[in-house]
Structure formats: C-alpha cells, structure tokens
Amino acid sequence: MERTLKLNDGTEVHLTIFTELNAAYMENTDQLDHACFNIYIHPTLCLINLLPIDIKYLIDFVKEIDLKSNQSCSMISANRNSTLTFIIQSYDNTRWISDAIDLEFERTNDHYEYLVLFHYATSPNLEKTLRMILRVDTIHESYRLSLYSPFWIFNYIDLKLELQIENNRTFIDVAQTPVLVCPERFESETNRKGQLRLYGIEQGDTMADWSENFSLDVIRNISVVSCEVPNDRKYMICVDVETGPSSLVKIIEFSPSIVIINKSIIAIEIVETVSDKEQDQWVSVYPEQTIPFWPRNMKDGVMRVRYTCNHVKSSPFTITPTYRTLLQMDYEEHPVLCVEVTTNGQGRITVIFEDYEANDTPLVNCKQTDSVSFCEIDDL
Known part of the structure; x- marks a missing residue:
C-alpha cells in the first residue's frame, strides 16, 4: 500500500508499506506455533543511474536534481502518478533532454523496460535522437527505476x-x-x-x-x-x-590487433617488408610511445626497424611467434636493439623495442662438474 506523509514544511513524502506474514517456531524447538509479521517501508520510487555519465532528473517538471554515474537516490517526492524527465548535461558536446515519462505504468510482471528518447535541448525539432532504456523492477510493491544504455x-x-x-x-x-x-x-x-x-x-x-x-x-x-x-x-x-x-x-x-611500443631511449621507425621490399612509408615511434601497426601481409608478418637519427636499419624479423631476440644495428652508440614479441593467445600481438643493457643475456653453466668456454663468433 502507498501512503503519503506531510512534513512540517508542507513537503509530501510518498512511501510504500509492504507486509509479510511468516510462520514462526517456538523457542528452541522445531514446532511452528505462531505467526510473525515483517513490515517493509520503502520510498515508492528509487532511481539508479547506470550510465557512465552524470544526469539530472525532474519530477513533475519541478527542480532539476543531480544524479552522478552509478549512484541511486530515493525519490520520496514522487509517486506512481508523477511525471519524470531526464537531462544529460553533456554528451557528444550537446545537452540532451528526454521526453516526459508517465510513471503510471500498467504492470504486467515484476519488471519491464521503457524506451526513453532524448532530443537536443537547444533544438528539440531536430531529428537526431538518443535512445536509452528505463527498466522498472517491482520490489515489495515499490518501483526501482534503472536508466541505462545496453x-x-x-x-x-x-x-x-x-x-x-x-x-x-x-x-x-x-x-x-x-x-x-x-x-x-x-x-x-x-x-x-x-x-x-x-x-x-x-x-x-x-x-x-x-x-x-x-x-x-x-x-x-x-x-x-x-x-x-x-x-x-x-x-x-x-x-x-x-x-x-x-x-x-x-x-x-x-x-x-598489433601495437608497437618503444621503450628505447632513442627514436625509431618501422616498416612492413614483403620479399625484403618495403610496403609503406616508415612510421616514427618516439621513446615511450605506443602506436598501432597495420600490416598488409598479416600471414607473413615481417618488418624492419631503423634509427630515426641516421636511418641505420635492422634485418627483417617476424612478428607472428612469441619470442625475444637482439637486432644488430650498425651504429656505435647503439649497436644492438632488443625486440620482444608477445601475444595474449587471442590474436592480440605486442611488439616491444628496448635498449640492450649489460647482463641482459647472461650465460649460466648448469653443468655440475664441467667447465664451459665460450667466445663471440667474430673472435674465433
């Protein structure tokens, strides 16, 4: 049942009272011997803003009330005969206002959904509209209204x-x-x-x-x-x-699906290659920058990298498997560039370029008793 209370300042508060009768057990027994009443008191209407943006609402075209994203409020001044209007202050660089919504719904089940149409607040005659959904759930005979976009x-x-x-x-x-x-x-x-x-x-x-x-x-x-x-x-x-x-x-x-990340201290440029031929213009990637990469030949997935300052470029390398390797660069100040290719297993590929630092490739002797000697190829 719905009841209206009038406060000292004349404001009306609309509440819904719901009673529930349950059987109760005798103390310390499993025998049902008396009835128990549960009394629920709810505001008649509760509004939840499920949009990622803040909104305003008006009850019976009186006073704009703010409601932030993902917040709820008890509309104690509204009842089932009220009219509700929504305002979106800023979306797509525009202020929007909805058609008035009559809350005197004809209930057919515990919940139903109502299409809310928004128009330009400054030019309501324009054809462009914005659609939202107002979901109405009935809880203990009170209404919970949820404004959302699917x-x-x-x-x-x-x-x-x-x-x-x-x-x-x-x-x-x-x-x-x-x-x-x-x-x-x-x-x-x-x-x-x-x-x-x-x-x-x-x-x-x-x-x-x-x-x-x-x-x-x-x-x-x-x-x-x-x-x-x-x-x-x-x-x-x-x-x-x-x-x-x-x-x-x-x-x-x-x-x-492919992103390039430059974690080196030097600016680089990248390009796709097919049969060792460059397919596009070189694209710059500055230190700490992340850019998308759109190859023409995704099947082979081959590219080159070069330094922006002197155009010293690497040999071609693939971006399809997951691996980490070193690219030799003919530049005394930065002779080696590290590249790491990773994938999340669902088609997304990340290519990371980093500077080569001392001890990045340690040699570990896992033999228990044997010694190992090594040298670089050019030193043989």
Missing part, C-alpha cells in the same frame, strides 16, 4: 569506425569517451551479433566491406575481426566484449 563502445584505435547491431548503424569516432548505443529493438534478446567496418568521408555502402559477425551476448570474449578497404588492405581489429558494472550493460572495446 552498449558502451570505446574506440582505442586511430581510425573512425561504423558499428552495426541488428541493422542499426552507429558512427564511432576516435575518442577516449564511450559511445552509448541502444538498438531500436531494445528488448533483451540472445545471440545478438555485431559487425564493424572502417568509416570514410566519401565511403558508400559498396566501398567498404563489413567484418564477420562477432557475438555480443557473452560474459567476456576477445576476438579479432578483419575489415577490408577498397585498396585490398585488411585491418585486423581486436574486439573485447565484457559485461559492465551492471548485468544489463555490455562494454565493447575496439583496439588494434
């Missing part, structure tokens, strides 16, 4: 992308902030798939191929998809899908 997209590569989920396409710019995606068919479904392609200003539907499908309904999965572009080049992109802070949310991260 997909948070992070683009960690230097390319603009386009994501397709159930024929809904979303542009994913190069940014460190999440893109919030809600398909038109927002009802919870299993076996939802996504596809990816590179996005260009002059790119039409026929100029870039969609990647293979990747599953979105997983607890955690890392895979690599290939995106082809018109010049017969394939971009291998790592897709990391995991359940977010709420089970209602999936976080999708796009990152390059």
